[in-house]
Amino acid sequence: MFRAAHAHPHRPSEPIDHPIDHHDLVLQPRDVTFDWGATPLHWLPGEPFATHTFDVLHLMLPELERWFVRTFEQALPLITDDRLREDVRGFIGQEAMHAEAHQEVLEHLLTKGLDPAPYTLQSEWIFRRVLGDRPELTPAARHAHLLQRLALIAAFEHFTAYMGHWILSNGHLDRAGADPAMLDLFRWHGAEEVEHRSVAFDLLAHLDPRYRRRVAGMLVTAPVLTRLWIRGVRFLMSADPELDDRVKVRFRDYLAATRKDLLPPPVSFARSVLRYFRPGYHPTQEGSTQQAVAYLAVSPAARAAAR
Numbered sequence: 001m002f003r004a005a006h007a008h009p010h011r012p013s014e015p016i017d018h019p020i021d022h023h024d025l026v027l028q029p030r031d032v033t034f035d036w037g038a039t040p041l042h043w044l045p046g047e048p049f050a051t052h053t054f055d056v057l058h059l060m061l062p063e064l065e066r067w068f069v070r071t072f073e074q075a076l077p078l079i080t081d082d083r084l085r086e087d088v089r090g091f092i093g094q095e096a097m098h099a100e101a102h103q104e105v106l107e108h109l110l111t112k113g114l115d116p117a118p119y120t121l122q123s124e125w126i127f128r129r130v131l132g133d134r135p136e137l138t139p140a141a142r143h144a145h146l147l148q149r150l151a152l153i154a155a156f157e158h159f160t161a162y163m164g165h166w167i168l169s170n171g172h173l174d175r176a177g178a179d180p181a182m183l184d185l186f187r188w189h190g191a192e193e194v195e196h197r198s199v200a201f202d203l204l205a206h207l208d209p210r211y212r213r214r215v216a217g218m219l220v221t222a223p224v225l226t227r228l229w230i231r232g233v234r235f236l237m238s239a240d241p242e243l244d245d246r247v248k249v250r251f252r253d254y255l256a257a258t259r260k261d262l263l264p265p266p267v268s269f270a271r272s273v274l275r276y277f278r279p280g281y282h283p284t285q286e287g288s289t290q291q292a293v294a295y296l297a298v299s300p301a302a303r304a305a306a307r
Helices: 048-078 082-111 117-130 139-169 180-195 199-207 211-239 251-259 266-276 289-298 300-306
Strands: none
Touching: 048 082, 048 117, 048 139, 048 180, 048 199, 048 211, 048 251, 082 180, 082 199, 117 211, 139 180, 139 199, 139 211, 139 266, 139 289, 180 289, 180 300, 199 211, 211 266, 251 266, 289 300
């Protein structure tokens, strides 16, 4: 297995020699692997709250991204634009790889004495049962249900692109001593989220261009995602074998972590949501393709996969 010797050879936001046109980018999955043998439970030293706030992604993403894949596979036959069809296929490949990479971290958590099952079983129920396909519906109702799910995914992808851009631009995590393999995982994942940040949005617009459909997706996704994240942090803090099980999760802990630039600040997060509501918004306005490609060129895991 490959393990980075350091967090990254260059600054995450270092530019590349030639600008990348987002529309010319060919999306490709990278078969990355990580070695978690030397990664501590608190991979941000002395910062269990910030560590577990990130770790909620490991709890949610395997089932969430498998749900993305199943939903997009259902939408593929409806796409009449050849370029969009290829982008969707590239998106499916990347998201399937993301799910597997985060699944391996769940197995790592088990070796550290933290059982993620009580939370991940809930994720399975949400994304397989509540938000899964409903073959018993009429064709018209199944199509409407598909469009609703695509609107939710477009909103989810807005948040992943925001988080991807944030972690690619953040150097404080390195200075805080973040575990190199975990940091590379999040930056590799974030870079690919920035690469394909417009695919879900474009697919929704291709099948249902109505502004109200997009807005409805975000109005559901933003509060649900916030709630799931808060529950995830509380679960991880209480299940952490290295912490007192009476520890309380407080909003001021989040604010303290943002003051250290270890987590995105709430105002920035809220502004990203408001940007999504602009009628002329497009995901290419969020993040930088050039920055993402620059990191993927130096990411230890991505480079090892390319070899």
